[in-house]
Amino acid sequence: MSKGPFACRVTPSRSGQPQDHGDFSHQAEITMVYPLTATEKLYQIQIRDPEARHNFSFKPGQFVMLEVPGIGEAPFSISSAPSRHGDIELCIRAAGTMTTFLSRLERGVMVGISGPFGTSFPVEDMLGDDILLLAGGLGVVPLRAPIMSVLENRSRYGRVDIMYGARCPSELLFGYQHAMWRQFDIDLQVIVDKGEEGWPGPVGLITDLLRRRLEEGDRHRLATQTNAIVCGPPVMFKFVCAMLLEAGLPMEKIFVSLERRMHCGRGKCCRCNIGSTYTCLDGPVFNYWSVLNLQEAI
Ligand SMILES: Cc1cc2nc3c(=O)[nH]c(=O)nc-3n(C[C@H](O)[C@H](O)[C@H](O)COP(=O)(O)OP(=O)(O)OC[C@H]3O[C@@H](n4cnc5c(N)ncnc54)[C@H](O)[C@@H]3O)c2cc1C
Ligand code: FES
Secondary structure, three states: OOOOOOOOOOOOOOOOOOOOOOOOEEEEEEEEEEEOOOOEEEEEEEEOOHHHHHHOOOOOOOEEEEEEOOOEEEEEEOOOOHHHOOEEEEEEEOOOHHHHHHHOOOOOOEEEEEEEEOOOOOOOOOOOOEEEEEEEHHHHHHHHHHHHHHHHOHHHOOOEEEEEEEOOHHHOOOHHHHHHHHHOOOEEEEEEOOOOOOOOOOEOOHHHHHHHHHHHOOHHHHHHOEEEEEEOOHHHHHHHHHHHHHOOOOHHHEEEEOOOOOOOOOOOOOOOEEOOEEOOOOOOEEEHHHHHOOOOOO
């Protein structure tokens, strides 16, 4: 199993938990902070009240609003297994005011957690099928929850591939878990745009990995029994989704997470709209058919 300091435990999933969409803030404690790269840290956050913690239920791909009292509130994808309930993990890049402040905090600090919000990757509908999980850069953060879900039910899926691209080896996230993911009969391939001394893996773009996988794949299986989950920068969506369509995957089986700028995360401020679509309510997860109907989504 993983050697990470607070890597997700892989436990059997519990079904039938009530879905908590409460628009109220839970008091929560940062129980661990673990630096992953120069700019990203993994935060383990525990909802204080044991009952609320147990009842906190989310689906892979959903996000929470994290409030740092006196500083602000922002959306972050839940990056841990849904079976962990209100013991969540968030991987956060120090980007601006609140996230930089957060990066200086240590364990023991109290914060607020609201949610979960938004749509999710329908991993339960994918049971029995093959899954291609594709992440570029920080996109591996929202991808980690569906990965953990699939691992917990590994025998109920067909072939599972993870393709992960980063700019350089020092920006790779969750490297300490890659060996554990592979132990679950998952074909994990990692590629970097630019190698560094000692990097043993391939150098190139995630589309290089995908091209190889699609060329060797059974075309009928790709068209009928394969789903794709894609998280990353918009430029990656464009090329990756075009290749998946070309290989025969139906648009309804390609899922992307569109992380537009959000303010309230609750459908109240209109900051996240694409036309009449609220990405905080109708997204962030959309199938590709819906994305093509959203002007300027990608
Ligand atoms: C659904 C959703 C899920 C997210 N999940 C994660 C996550 O798991 N990990 C993570 O590190 N970040 C995530 N983000 C982005 C995160 O919310 C922002 O980085 C955060 O709001 C920045 O707050 P700040 O006060 O530190 O930055 P600010 O001071 O508000 O801004 C600093 C800089 O960051 C840019 N910025 C702010 N928000 C965003 C954004 N949403 N997208 C792109 N650039 C932005 C600003 O333009 C500015 O240049 C997510 C965003 C959304 C909408
Ligand atoms: S973020 Fe406020 S409406 Fe979507």
